Amino acid sequence: MGRWITEEPLALEPLLQETDDHGSGALLVFYGTVRNTNEGRPVKSMAYEAHISMAEKVLRELEQEVIEKFNARHCRIIHRIGHLALGEPSVIIVVRSAHRADGYAGSRYAIDELKQRAPIWKEEHYADGDSQYLDGVPLRKSAGKPEQAKE
Amino acid sequence: MGRWITEEPLALEPLLQETDDHGSGALLVFYGTVRNTNEGRPVKSMAYEAHISMAEKVLRELEQEVIEKFNARHCRIIHRIGHLALGEPSVIIVVRSAHRADGYAGSRYAIDELKQRAPIWKEEHYADGDSQYLDGVPLRKSAGKPEQAKE
Amino acid sequence: MKINVILYGVLKQDAGVKRHTLDLSSDPATVRAAVSELAAQIPALAARLETVAYVIDDEIVDPDTILHDGDQLALLPPVSGG
């Protein structure tokens, strides 16, 4: 655990300092946060787990892809695991770019690909005491190869 | 000056607290930051001025439009005026929504419209001591009316 | 009648002043007439006025809008915020 996957509450400030850059005019930050309902069912909290070493590798690769495919100047992605309360961020994605169009596109790519490729699972805990793993996306060996990348 | 236009350095944390919401799963933050070059010319700093009362009205309207057009749950926009150093944020846009697609679209709409409709001007100060107002977008009376809104 | 004109951005720079009072002989007068008089008094502004927006009470108004004594007319050059 470390740079990409952590059990600690996520904080934006260190990521902004790491990526501080006077050559960028746009800074996009995406936070995924724990929502209080899913498909109409009241949610109480969320537990995240990961295949940590592989997830760190995938997020590191995603950062590089955002820089290369979208002409971003910096990209940092961090995902939390463990038990999260409502409203807490599960993931933060920071993209800095010279111009804003690249920042929006790169940030969107990062979260869309993360959801397809990062070996991370969430288990919703409901207000009624029940819990369940959410249906997910089967991992594909070819995911993320340049020739198959999404637009 | 106040809620939308300020001379103080911009801070994200108060905007996150204002918009804190357990019904949102996505939080998008856009920062515009002062870049060290423009069209190849080294920039030293940037001065922003505004027609303050009108700019506050336009940003307040934009927040409402983001909520109504993009199903966002919260939107806050704040723009700084005065003299800014390289890397400092000139504008911060916060959008919270249940799902991320609305957040990205609403955030992008807000900054694109702000650049068309907010009575704000920037004057670049160059490393060589020269300065100039940047070419801008003529304000149109009809800007932002629903029938003319961008997709 | 007197109209207070407020200049922003490059207009303020070119005029060398932020505020300028126009003393108009006709009353009422339109925004168009006031702006025409302004260009006569401050020729440095003339070339800019084609792309300017006219604002009264935080609203963009037409050139045909009627001005009253003491009105504040803001002239806004093309904007570049963000």
Place this chain on the structure above:
Amino acid sequence: MKINVILYGVLKQDAGVKRHTLDLSSDPATVRAAVSELAAQIPALAARLETVAYVIDDEIVDPDTILHDGDQLALLPPVSGG
């Protein structure tokens, strides 16, 4: 030979264990053979295995990949991060 299987998410929940050691009679054996043996030993997993990804050393591998004694084979159900 012995293979260490590591289960994640709903697989871990259904199996009731995070790790399971398989003692395979054939050496070498493919990932496919190991997974087949796992389904026989833990029937609760059988229905899940169609959508599982096989991972060795942080890389997704084919079912035809050859396993060696002591290998760690991670089984990853469909993912739901973010």
